[in-house]
Amino acid sequence: MLAGRERSDRILVSGGAGFIGRHLVRRLLAAGRPVTVLDSLLEAVHGPDPKLPSELDGARFLRGDVRDADAWRDALAGVDLVYHLASETGTGESMYRAQRYVDVNVGGTRVLCDLLGEDSGVRRVVVASSRAIYGEGPYRCAVHGIVHPEARTAERLARGAWEPDCPLCGLALQPHPAGPGTQVHPASVYGVTKRDQEELLLSILPPHGVEVVALRLQNVYGPGQSVRNPYTGILSIFTVRFLDGENVSIFEDGQESRDFVHVEDVVEAFLCAGDAELGAPTLVLDVGSGRPTTVLEAAHMLARACGADERRVAVTGDYRIGDIRHAFCDPGPLHAALGVAPRIPIEEGVTGLVAWVRTTERPESRLDDALDEMRAAGLLGRAEAR
Numbered sequence: 539m540l541a542g543r544e545r546s547d548r549i550l551v552s553g554g555a556g557f558i559g560r561h562l563v564r565r566l567l568a569a570g571r572p573v574t575v576l577d578s579l580l581e582a583v584h585g586p587d588p589k590l591p592s593e594l595d596g597a598r599f600l601r602g603d604v605r606d607a608d609a610w611r612d613a614l615a616g617v618d619l620v621y622h623l624a625s626e627t628g629t630g631e632s633m634y635r636a637q638r639y640v641d642v643n644v645g646g647t648r649v650l651c652d653l654l655g656e657d658s659g660v661r662r663v664v665v666a667s668s669r670a671i672y673g674e675g676p677y678r679c680a681v682h683g684i685v686h687p688e689a690r691t692a693e694r695l696a697r698g699a700w701e702p703d704c705p706l707c708g709l710a711l712q713p714h715p716a717g718p719g720t721q722v723h724p725a726s727v728y729g730v731t732k733r734d735q736e737e738l739l740l741s742i743l744p745p746h747g748v749e750v751v752a753l754r755l756q757n758v759y760g761p762g763q764s765v766r767n768p769y770t771g772i773l774s775i776f777t778v779r780f781l782d783g784e785n786v787s788i789f790e791d792g793q794e795s796r797d798f799v800h801v802e803d804v805v806e807a808f809l810c811a812g813d814a815e816l817g818a819p820t821l822v823l824d825v826g827s828g829r830p831t832t833v834l835e836a837a838h839m840l841a842r843a844c845g846a847d848e849r850r851v852a853v854t855g856d857y858r859i860g861d862i863r864h865a866f867c868d869p870g871p872l873h874a875a876l877g878v879a880p881r882i883p884i885e886e887g888v889t890g891l892v893a894w895v896r897t898t899e900r901p902e903s904r905l906d907d908a909l910d911e912m913r914a915a916g917l918l919g920r921a922e923a924r
């Protein structure tokens with residue numbers, strides 16, 4: 539079996555022009571590794587007149603779609619390690635563009651599996667999975683221990699009953715970190731497609747001698763996240779609004795929480811996942827800081843970093859069907875398996891994010907259009923009683 543970075547040959551990064559992909563490609567090239575990037579330069583992410591990110595200088599770039607077997611065939615030439623990051627990524631959008639999400643995320647992965655089932659020379663695939671596959675995720679009940687509540691219903695959300703309660707006794711719950719025992723139970727089409735990506739790779743490839751590592755990413759942020767895409771990247775969306783002099787609206791009561799993990803920490807996990815001796819044909823790990831931050835806290839942090847008045851943050855009581863309430867993970871298993879520990883605290887990370895957004899060309903915001911689309915699809919509501 540191949541081991542150690544020096545023995546690896548060409549590396550393919552699908553979605554390598556995207557936010558996480560471009561940081562990963564930069565690090566691989568800096569380590570002297572030959573890299574191929576396969577990316578369709580999706581308009582929602584890259585705009586109508588896309589330019590290749592400078593991080594890709596020195597990589598072999600192929601503009602192509604993961605649904606197209608010929609594009610994969612071309613991209614896989616001479617490759618022994620694949621990072622599969624190309625994906626449709628908007629949780630909210632996935633609820634009314636299900637066909638596209640299934641075609642790209644599941645269909646594209648199926649095409650890759652077909653090709654790697656042939657004798658391809660690829661030794662490992664590392665896939666960017668998501669905590670979205672957990673749906674509402676784990677909570678602790680004082681009576682029943684760890685429970686997995688169902689997705690919150692529209693009726694609950696309309697009442698402003700934001701916190702899930704125990705499915706067995708109805709008691710209030712404490713959020714619990716996701717980890718190896720967490721039930722996979724997605725609450726959005728995006729989550730379903732990320733689960734299916736993982737399962738296709740994990741079930742089809744190991745019998746063909748291809749190892750698979752699935753990294754279930756929490757909420758990744760940092761420089762390079764698309765400032766165009768209104769469907770993903772809550773911290774970059776907020777930053778753009780503060781810098782453009784707009785107000786920032788927060789869903790629910792602002793106490794929903796996320797595990798914001800810096801892109802550099804995520805890339806470190808990807809690098810180790812590509813090169814470490816696994817000792818098993820498959821490995822599944824959560825990647826997050828381990829620290830939950832409420833969306834309201836995060837917005838206030840960003841307001842300060844942008845020099846904006848915190849009073850520009852408004853908690854609206856709006857809600858989105860398919861959103862989850864709390865998310866964070868236990869970073870222990872990642873450290874135990876790969877020796878990686880996320881280390882950039884959000885207070886430090888947001889400063890770099892704001893500095894980057896300040897120097898980035900910002901197209902006109904499409905956030906309001908995206909919210910209108912969701913409202914028209916019946917997926918956006920406002921709580922009556924708060």
Ligand SMILES: NC(=O)c1ccc[n+]([C@@H]2O[C@H](COP(=O)([O-])OP(=O)(O)OC[C@H]3O[C@@H](n4cnc5c(N)ncnc54)[C@H](O)[C@@H]3O)[C@@H](O)[C@H]2O)c1
Nearest residue numbers: 553555556557558578579580603604624625666668755758
């Ligand atoms: N950013 C996060 O917080 C986060 C969290 C969990 C999981 N992930 C996963 O990490 C991966 C990378 O996410 P990101 O934040 O960098 O997203 P991104 O949108 O910035 O990058 C995705 C890239 O994939 C490309 N792409 C989309 N559809 C394609 C297709 N049909 N064919 C070829 N290329 C296509 C896009 O052009 C884009 O460059 C995705 O798989 C995503 O599901 C991200």
